[in-house]
Amino acid sequence: MTAQVTSVEAGNVPPAELDRPVQDGRAPAEPAALLRAWMPADDDPDRPLATLATVDDDGVPDARTVLVSAIDDTSVAIHTDADSRKARQMRARPVAALVVRWPDTARQIVLRGPVRRDTADGERAAFARRSRYLQLLASINSDDMAVRARAEREAALARFDAAHADPPMPPTWAGFRLLPDEIAFWEGAERGPSRRVRYTRDGAGWSREYVAG
Ligand SMILES: Cc1cc2nc3c(=O)[nH]c(=O)nc-3n(C[C@H](O)[C@H](O)[C@H](O)COP(=O)(O)O)c2cc1C
Numbered sequence: 001m002t003a004q005v006t007s008v009e010a011g012n013v014p015p016a017e018l019d020r021p022v023q024d025g026r027a028p029a030e031p032a033a034l035l036r037a038w039m040p041a042d043d044d045p046d047r048p049l050a051t052l053a054t055v056d057d058d059g060v061p062d063a064r065t066v067l068v069s070a071i072d073d074t075s076v077a078i079h080t081d082a083d084s085r086k087a088r089q090m091r092a093r094p095v096a097a098l099v100v101r102w103p104d105t106a107r108q109i110v111l112r113g114p115v116r117r118d119t120a121d122g123e124r125a126a127f128a129r130r131s132r133y134l135q136l137l138a139s140i141n142s143d144d145m146a147v148r149a150r151a152e153r154e155a156a157l158a159r160f161d162a163a164h165a166d167p168p169m170p171p172t173w174a175g176f177r178l179l180p181d182e183i184a185f186w187e188g189a190e191r192g193p194s195r196r197v198r199y200t201r202d203g204a205g206w207s208r209e210y211v212a213g
Contacts (some may be wrong), residue, residue, distance in 0.1 A: 011103035012188040018105055022187035027197040030206050031183045032073040038107060039071045052078055053097040054089040062089060068100060069126040075177040076111060077118050079126045082174035090115050096178050106188030111180040118175025127169040135167035136160055186213055
Protein backbone atom coordinates (compact mmCIF):
# COMPACT_ATOMS: atom_id res chain seq x y z
CA MET A 1 0.00 0.00 0.00
CA THR A 2 1.33 3.45 -0.88
CA ALA A 3 1.39 5.75 2.12
CA GLN A 4 -0.72 8.84 1.57
CA VAL A 5 1.19 12.09 2.16
CA THR A 6 -1.13 14.13 4.35
CA SER A 7 -1.16 17.90 4.49
CA VAL A 8 0.61 17.56 7.85
CA GLU A 9 3.55 15.82 6.22
CA ALA A 10 3.53 17.72 2.92
CA GLY A 11 6.51 20.02 2.82
CA ASN A 12 8.63 17.77 5.05
CA VAL A 13 9.68 15.34 2.34
CA PRO A 14 11.97 16.49 -0.47
CA PRO A 15 11.83 14.92 -3.96
CA ALA A 16 14.17 11.90 -4.13
CA GLU A 17 16.49 13.46 -6.71
CA LEU A 18 16.96 16.79 -4.94
CA ASP A 19 20.44 17.90 -3.90
CA ARG A 20 20.63 17.96 -0.07
CA PRO A 21 23.61 19.96 1.07
CA VAL A 22 22.22 20.37 4.61
CA GLN A 23 21.21 16.74 5.16
CA ASP A 24 24.50 15.56 3.66
CA GLY A 25 26.72 17.99 5.59
CA ARG A 26 27.94 19.76 2.45
CA ALA A 27 26.84 23.28 3.40
CA PRO A 28 29.46 25.81 2.22
CA ALA A 29 31.50 27.76 4.76
CA GLU A 30 29.59 30.96 3.88
CA PRO A 31 25.84 31.29 3.23
CA ALA A 32 25.92 33.31 -0.02
CA ALA A 33 26.37 30.28 -2.30
CA LEU A 34 23.48 28.42 -0.66
CA LEU A 35 21.31 31.52 -0.83
CA ARG A 36 22.04 31.74 -4.56
CA ALA A 37 21.32 28.03 -5.03
CA TRP A 38 17.96 28.07 -3.24
CA MET A 39 16.62 31.51 -4.16
CA PRO A 40 15.68 32.32 -7.76
CA ALA A 41 18.09 34.51 -9.72
CA ASP A 42 17.51 38.19 -9.11
CA ASP A 43 16.12 38.62 -12.63
CA ASP A 44 13.84 35.57 -12.45
CA PRO A 45 10.24 36.86 -12.72
CA ASP A 46 9.03 34.00 -10.49
CA ARG A 47 9.43 35.53 -7.04
CA PRO A 48 9.17 33.46 -3.85
CA LEU A 49 6.71 34.47 -1.16
CA ALA A 50 7.98 35.12 2.34
CA THR A 51 6.62 35.86 5.76
CA LEU A 52 8.05 39.15 6.97
CA ALA A 53 8.10 39.59 10.75
CA THR A 54 8.59 43.01 12.30
CA VAL A 55 8.25 44.42 15.81
CA ASP A 56 5.81 47.14 16.85
CA ASP A 57 6.37 50.00 19.29
CA ASP A 58 5.30 47.80 22.22
CA GLY A 59 7.72 45.02 21.26
CA VAL A 60 4.88 42.84 19.95
CA PRO A 61 5.75 40.83 16.81
CA ASP A 62 3.78 41.43 13.62
CA ALA A 63 3.90 39.38 10.40
CA ARG A 64 2.52 39.22 6.88
CA THR A 65 3.16 37.67 3.46
CA VAL A 66 5.29 39.59 0.96
CA LEU A 67 7.05 38.92 -2.30
CA VAL A 68 10.82 38.65 -2.14
CA SER A 69 11.59 41.25 -4.76
CA ALA A 70 15.39 41.38 -4.94
CA ILE A 71 18.28 39.25 -3.76
CA ASP A 72 22.02 39.73 -3.72
CA ASP A 73 24.87 38.14 -1.78
CA THR A 74 24.35 40.29 1.31
CA SER A 75 20.66 41.19 1.40
CA VAL A 76 17.11 40.25 0.54
CA ALA A 77 14.64 43.01 -0.35
CA ILE A 78 10.89 43.41 -0.10
CA HIS A 79 8.85 46.29 -1.48
CA THR A 80 5.78 47.92 -0.08
CA ASP A 81 4.04 51.22 0.70
CA ALA A 82 6.06 53.62 2.87
CA ASP A 83 2.87 54.42 4.85
CA SER A 84 2.10 50.78 5.62
CA ARG A 85 2.31 49.42 9.13
CA LYS A 86 5.28 47.20 8.29
CA ALA A 87 7.18 50.18 6.83
CA ARG A 88 6.46 52.29 9.90
CA GLN A 89 7.57 49.45 12.15
CA MET A 90 10.82 48.95 10.23
CA ARG A 91 11.59 52.68 10.35
CA ALA A 92 11.01 52.76 14.11
CA ARG A 93 12.79 49.46 14.81
CA PRO A 94 15.01 48.60 11.85
CA VAL A 95 15.12 44.84 12.38
CA ALA A 96 13.15 42.02 10.79
CA ALA A 97 12.93 38.31 10.13
CA LEU A 98 11.99 36.78 6.80
CA VAL A 99 10.82 33.19 6.34
CA VAL A 100 10.88 31.77 2.81
CA ARG A 101 9.42 28.30 2.32
CA TRP A 102 9.30 25.94 -0.63
CA PRO A 103 6.92 23.11 0.28
CA ASP A 104 7.67 21.19 -2.95
CA THR A 105 11.34 20.87 -2.09
CA ALA A 106 10.96 20.66 1.70
CA ARG A 107 13.16 23.71 2.15
CA GLN A 108 12.91 26.78 4.30
CA ILE A 109 15.22 29.73 4.89
CA VAL A 110 14.93 32.01 7.93
CA LEU A 111 16.84 35.29 7.80
CA ARG A 112 17.14 37.69 10.74
CA GLY A 113 18.89 40.99 11.07
CA PRO A 114 18.88 44.73 10.54
CA VAL A 115 16.92 46.37 7.72
CA ARG A 116 17.68 49.50 5.78
CA ARG A 117 15.78 51.42 3.12
CA ASP A 118 16.51 50.24 -0.42
CA THR A 119 18.26 52.60 -2.84
CA ALA A 120 16.17 54.70 -5.25
CA ASP A 121 17.53 52.57 -8.13
CA GLY A 122 16.57 49.37 -6.32
CA GLU A 123 13.06 50.67 -5.69
CA ARG A 124 12.61 51.68 -9.32
CA ALA A 125 13.90 48.31 -10.55
CA ALA A 126 11.60 46.39 -8.20
CA PHE A 127 8.59 48.43 -9.34
CA ALA A 128 9.47 47.84 -13.00
CA ARG A 129 9.55 44.08 -12.34
CA ARG A 130 6.10 44.00 -10.70
CA SER A 131 3.25 42.71 -12.88
CA ARG A 132 0.95 45.38 -14.30
CA TYR A 133 -1.78 44.37 -11.83
CA LEU A 134 0.57 44.79 -8.86
CA GLN A 135 1.82 48.13 -10.25
CA LEU A 136 -1.77 49.38 -10.41
CA LEU A 137 -2.52 48.09 -6.92
CA ALA A 138 0.48 49.95 -5.54
CA SER A 139 -1.26 53.21 -6.46
CA ILE A 140 -4.86 52.52 -5.60
CA ASN A 141 -4.81 50.08 -2.69
CA SER A 142 -5.36 52.61 0.08
CA ASP A 143 -7.34 52.49 3.32
CA ASP A 144 -9.76 55.03 1.75
CA MET A 145 -10.40 52.51 -1.00
CA ALA A 146 -10.75 49.62 1.46
CA VAL A 147 -13.91 51.05 3.03
CA ARG A 148 -15.70 51.31 -0.31
CA ALA A 149 -17.98 48.67 -1.85
CA ARG A 150 -16.47 46.01 -4.08
CA ALA A 151 -18.04 47.35 -7.31
CA GLU A 152 -16.62 50.79 -6.53
CA ARG A 153 -13.17 49.36 -5.86
CA GLU A 154 -13.25 47.38 -9.09
CA ALA A 155 -14.38 50.44 -11.05
CA ALA A 156 -11.58 52.52 -9.51
CA LEU A 157 -8.97 49.95 -10.55
CA ALA A 158 -10.44 49.78 -14.08
CA ARG A 159 -10.39 53.60 -14.38
CA PHE A 160 -6.82 53.84 -13.16
CA ASP A 161 -5.82 51.04 -15.52
CA ALA A 162 -7.46 52.73 -18.53
CA ALA A 163 -5.87 56.07 -17.69
CA HIS A 164 -2.28 54.76 -17.43
CA ALA A 165 -0.62 52.95 -20.31
CA ASP A 166 2.43 52.83 -18.10
CA PRO A 167 1.39 52.66 -14.42
CA PRO A 168 3.36 55.27 -12.48
CA MET A 169 5.47 54.35 -9.47
CA PRO A 170 3.63 55.89 -6.50
CA PRO A 171 5.63 58.37 -4.40
CA THR A 172 5.13 56.12 -1.37
CA TRP A 173 6.66 53.04 -3.06
CA ALA A 174 9.43 51.83 -0.74
CA GLY A 175 11.85 48.96 -0.47
CA PHE A 176 13.53 47.52 2.60
CA ARG A 177 16.62 45.35 2.55
CA LEU A 178 17.19 42.81 5.27
CA LEU A 179 20.94 42.37 5.83
CA PRO A 180 20.96 39.09 7.71
CA ASP A 181 23.33 38.48 10.55
CA GLU A 182 21.79 35.03 10.94
CA ILE A 183 20.56 32.71 8.17
CA ALA A 184 19.22 29.21 8.76
CA PHE A 185 18.62 26.76 5.90
CA TRP A 186 16.16 23.99 6.77
CA GLU A 187 15.90 20.70 4.89
CA GLY A 188 13.28 18.01 5.37
CA ALA A 189 13.94 14.28 4.92
CA GLU A 190 11.84 11.21 4.15
CA ARG A 191 13.50 8.92 6.69
CA GLY A 192 15.79 10.81 9.04
CA PRO A 193 15.05 13.98 10.96
CA SER A 194 14.90 17.40 9.38
CA ARG A 195 18.09 19.43 9.80
CA ARG A 196 19.24 23.03 9.61
CA VAL A 197 22.53 24.70 8.96
CA ARG A 198 22.68 28.00 10.78
CA TYR A 199 25.11 30.74 9.81
CA THR A 200 25.83 33.55 12.23
CA ARG A 201 27.80 36.62 11.30
CA ASP A 202 31.20 36.49 12.99
CA GLY A 203 33.29 39.61 12.38
CA ALA A 204 33.85 39.87 8.65
CA GLY A 205 32.94 36.20 8.12
CA TRP A 206 30.40 33.64 9.28
CA SER A 207 30.29 30.78 11.75
CA ARG A 208 28.31 27.68 10.77
CA GLU A 209 26.63 24.99 12.82
CA TYR A 210 24.23 22.14 12.15
CA VAL A 211 21.18 22.19 14.41
CA ALA A 212 18.01 20.16 14.78
CA GLY A 213 15.24 20.88 12.31
C1 LIG B 1 0.61 36.31 -1.80
C2 LIG B 1 0.74 37.67 -1.17
C3 LIG B 1 1.76 38.51 -1.59
C4 LIG B 1 1.89 39.80 -1.03
N1 LIG B 1 2.94 40.58 -1.39
C5 LIG B 1 3.08 41.78 -0.82
C6 LIG B 1 4.23 42.58 -1.10
O1 LIG B 1 5.15 42.20 -1.84
N2 LIG B 1 4.30 43.81 -0.54
C7 LIG B 1 3.32 44.27 0.30
O2 LIG B 1 3.45 45.40 0.76
N3 LIG B 1 2.25 43.53 0.62
C8 LIG B 1 2.11 42.30 0.09
N4 LIG B 1 1.04 41.52 0.42
C9 LIG B 1 0.03 42.06 1.37
C10 LIG B 1 0.58 41.92 2.81
O3 LIG B 1 0.50 40.56 3.22
C11 LIG B 1 -0.17 42.81 3.81
O4 LIG B 1 -1.52 42.44 3.91
C12 LIG B 1 -0.11 44.30 3.48
O5 LIG B 1 1.14 44.65 2.91
C13 LIG B 1 -0.33 45.14 4.73
O6 LIG B 1 0.59 44.78 5.72
P1 LIG B 1 0.96 45.70 6.98
O7 LIG B 1 -0.34 46.35 7.40
O8 LIG B 1 1.49 44.77 8.00
O9 LIG B 1 1.96 46.71 6.53
C14 LIG B 1 0.93 40.23 -0.07
C15 LIG B 1 -0.07 39.36 0.35
C16 LIG B 1 -0.15 38.09 -0.17
C17 LIG B 1 -1.22 37.15 0.37
